[in-house]
Amino acid sequence: MNINNEGGETISLSEAISFTHKYQDQHPSSAKAFYVSKDELNKILNQEECVGIRIYNGFDIAENKENRVLVGVDNQNEDLTEGIIIDRLRPCPDFCDKNSDLLKK
DSSP: OOOTTOSOOOOOHHHHHHHHHHHHHHOTTSOSEEEOOHHHHHHHHTSTTOOEEEEEEEEETTTTEEEEEEEEEOTTSOBOTTSOEEOOOEEETTSOOTTOTTSOO
16 A cells, blocks of 8 residues: 555644644643654655654653654555654653643643
């Protein structure tokens, strides 16, 4: 299965606000967001066979908190686990845009 143009779609700000606020209501003690730099994303995306990124939910036992694990995906829908894998994203809180509409105040 070739997945080059599948996976994700643009949504409106109002949809994004609805989704993020609902999540924050249901998971008040969870991280609200994670930041990853363009340079780190490009390390994954610039791999020769990479057509996208898969984001896994994870839990860092040493830090006792949830995290995200990012891995490249090829056009056969296979994780590029022999390539670049990113973790240790910056969680919100504390690394937040305090004025974002996506954060429930």
